[in-house]
Amino acid sequence: xHAMITGxxxxxxxxxxxxxxxxxxxxxxxxNLNDYYDVSLKEARLARLIPREQxxxxxxxxxxxxxxxxxxxxRQFDAVVNLAAQAGVRHxxxxxxxxxxxxLVGFGHxxxxxxxxxxGHLVYASSSSVxxxxxxxxxxxxxxxxxxxxxxAASKKANELMAHAYAHLYGIPTTGLRFFTVxxxxxxxxxxxxxxxxxxxxxxxxxxxxxxxxxxDFTYVDDIVEGVVRVIDQPAEKSEGTNEPDRSASAxxxxxxxxxxxxxxxxxxIQALEKALGKQAKLDLLPMQxxxxxxxEADITSLQSDLGYRPKVAVExxxxxxxxxxxxxxxx
Ligand SMILES: NC(=O)c1ccc[n+]([C@@H]2O[C@H](COP(=O)([O-])OP(=O)(O)OC[C@H]3O[C@@H](n4cnc5c(N)ncnc54)[C@H](O)[C@@H]3O)[C@@H](O)[C@H]2O)c1
Numbered sequence: 001x002h003a004m005i006t007g008x009x010x011x012x013x014x015x016x017x018x019x020x021x022x023x024x025x026x027x028x029x030x031x032n033l034n035d036y037y038d039v040s041l042k043e044a045r046l047a048r049l050i051p052r053e054q055x056x057x058x059x060x061x062x063x064x065x066x067x068x069x070x071x072x073x074x075r076q077f078d079a080v081v082n083l084a085a086q087a088g089v090r091h092x093x094x095x096x097x098x099x100x101x102x103x104l105v106g107f108g109h110x111x112x113x114x115x116x117x118x119x120g121h122l123v124y125a126s127s128s129s130v131x132x133x134x135x136x137x138x139x140x141x142x143x144x145x146x147x148x149x150x151x152x153a154a155s156k157k158a159n160e161l162m163a164h165a166y167a168h169l170y171g172i173p174t175t176g177l178r179f180f181t182v183x184x185x186x187x188x189x190x191x192x193x194x195x196x197x198x199x200x201x202x203x204x205x206x207x208x209x210x211x212x213x214x215x216x217d218f219t220y221v222d223d224i225v226e227g228v229v230r231v232i233d234q235p236a237e238k239s240e241g242t243n244e245p246d247r248s249a250s251a252x253x254x255x256x257x258x259x260x261x262x263x264x265x266x267x268x269x270i271q272a273l274e275k276a277l278g279k280q281a282k283l284d285l286l287p288m289q290x291x292x293x294x295x296x297e298a299d300i301t302s303l304q305s306d307l308g309y310r311p312k313v314a315v316e317x318x319x320x321x322x323x324x325x326x327x328x329x330x331x332x
Contacts, residue, residue: 001020001025001026001078001079001232002025002026002027002028002075002076002077002078002079003020003025003026003027003028003077003078003079003080003081003232004027004028004029004030004071004075004077004079004080004081005017005020005027005028005029005030005081005083006029006030006031006062006080006081006082006083006084006110007030007031007082007083007084007085007125008027008029008030008031008046008049008057008083009029009031009033009042009043009045009046010031010042010045010083010084010087010188011045011182011186011187011188011221012083012125012179012182012221012224012225012228013029013031013081013083013084014045014046014048014049014186015184015186015221015222015224015225016081016083016225016228016229017029017049017055018048018049019225019229020229021049021052021054021055023229024054025054026054026055026056027049027054027055027056028056028058028071028075028077029046029049029055029056029057029058030057030058030059030060030062030071030084031046031057031059031060031084032059032060032061032062032084033059036086036087036088036091036098036190037188037189037190038189041186041189044329045186058071061102061106062082062084062102062106062107062109062110063101063102063105063106063109064109065109068109068110068112068113069109069112069113071113072113072114072116072117073116073117075117076117076118077117077119077120078119078120078121079119079120079121079122079123079232080110080113080114080119080121080122080123081123081124081228081232082107082110082122082123082124082125083124083125084102084106085102085103085106085107085125085155085156086098086099086101086102086103086152087152087188087190088152088190089129089150089152089153089289089291089292090289090290090291090292091152091190092150092151092152092155092291093150093151093290093291096151099151099152099155100151100155103152103155103156103158103159104155104158104159107124107158107159107162108162110122110124111162111163111166111172114166114172115166115170115172119172120173120235121173121174121175121232121235121236122163122172122173122174122175123174123175123177123228123231123232124159124163124174124175124176124177125156125176125177125179126156126157126159126160126176126177126178126179126255127152127153127156127178127179128178128179128180128181128217128257128259128296128298129148129150129152129153129156129293130145130148130153130156130157130160130178131143131145131178131293131296132145132147132148132149132153132293133147133149133293134147135295137215137263137295137296137297138217138261138297138298138299139257139296139297139298139299140257140299141178141245141246141255141256141257141299141302142244142245142246143245144245145157145245149291149293150290150291150292152291153291156178159176160176160255163176163253164248164251164253167236167248167251167252167253168248168250168251168253171251171252172252173235173236173237173252173253174236174251174252174253174254175231175235175236175253175254175255175256176254176255176256177227177228177231177255177256177258178255178256178257178258178259178298179219179224179258179259180216180217180218180219180257180258180259180260180296180297180298181216181217181218181219181259181296182219182220182221182224183218183219183220183221183318183319183322184220184221184222184318184321184322184325185221185321185322185324185325185326186221186325187221187322192266192269193269193273193319193322194326195207196270196273196281197273197277197322197323197326199281199282200273200274200277200279200280200281201277201279203282204282205282205283205284206270206281206282206283206284207284207286208266208270208283208284208285208286209286209287209288209289209292210286210287210288210292210294211285211286211287212265212266212267212270212283212285213266213294214265214266214294214295215263215264215265215266215294215295215296215297216263216264216266216269216295216296217259217260217261217262217263217264217296217297217298218260218262218264218269218315218318219258219259219260219298219311220260220311220312220313220315220317220318220321222312222313223260223311223312223313224258226309226312227256227258227303227307227309227311228258230303230307230308230309231256231303231307234306234307235252236252236253236254237252238250238251238252239254246302256300256302256303256306257298257299257300257302257303258298258300258303258309259296259297259298259300259311260298260311260313260315261297261298261299261300261311262297262315263295263297264315268315269315269319270283272315272316272319273319273323275316276316276319276320276322276323277323
């Protein structure tokens, strides 16, 4: 199979690409290597992929129409996995334009490319943030998600709607994946686990929002990769009968939550990190941030029953693996 992975130098994209290459697929990776966080970490992730014969890297911005047209017209992809996006809820308050460019304009170019080149399956990253301030846990794909509380969340919900229109009009199979707080080795420096680890090792207080009264469904990156691979291999089909919030009778379109399906209090997450590092954190207890939500938990019964998805890695083990990677990457 020949897959295009956008956001290939990113946390999930690099881990997913390695897995696809290991099982013998061909991967064309696209990334603009932007400086939202440390570019050398993106380059280090890419350095693990570049030596592989079946891997090709193109430095390009998905919001560049001409560039995207060239990439799609020069190659035939069996699957496209769109992970390139401006990520992060908090940053969308300071820099909304980045979200419009990458997440809306860029996604539009991906859809156009898939349409004109007859791609077999488009899989794209949505987010648990589409659930906004819904309070019924666990979040189900059947829930109403019409009330985003950040531009980031709105852009991801917009992707789901844009994908439906293209799936309906042009028959492109599309699957949107709502990722729930992904963590693990080669992770993202703007996310809590990375910031906490850096703070604890540097004897700095770590920022703890909503004074620690947060609950997250933390999903280990290998479990995410396993779920994405299962999804890639089984293109979406029209559903029988009537439309559902996560299925369509008129289009090969579907949405899945992909999480660990466990509620973990933030303070337990911090304790597990302290244990893995063998060092206590100093806490800087702060109020809730705009755009953020107090709790998430994924209902993953659809992904379980349709594709046999079973997350395997418990938070304590995942944090230990992250810490082992962090220490070897930064401190040796
Ligand atoms: N990590 C999580 O917890 C999480 C949760 C929910 C959703 N997601 C979504 O999953 C996807 C991957 O997330 P990640 O954690 O790997 O993020 P990441 O920031 O590490 O990876 C995204 C990559 O896309 C690239 N990129 C950004 N804009 C681009 C553009 N216009 N053109 C080309 N490349 C561009 C970046 O350089 C980066 O390497 C994103 O769409 C994100 O919104 C992630």
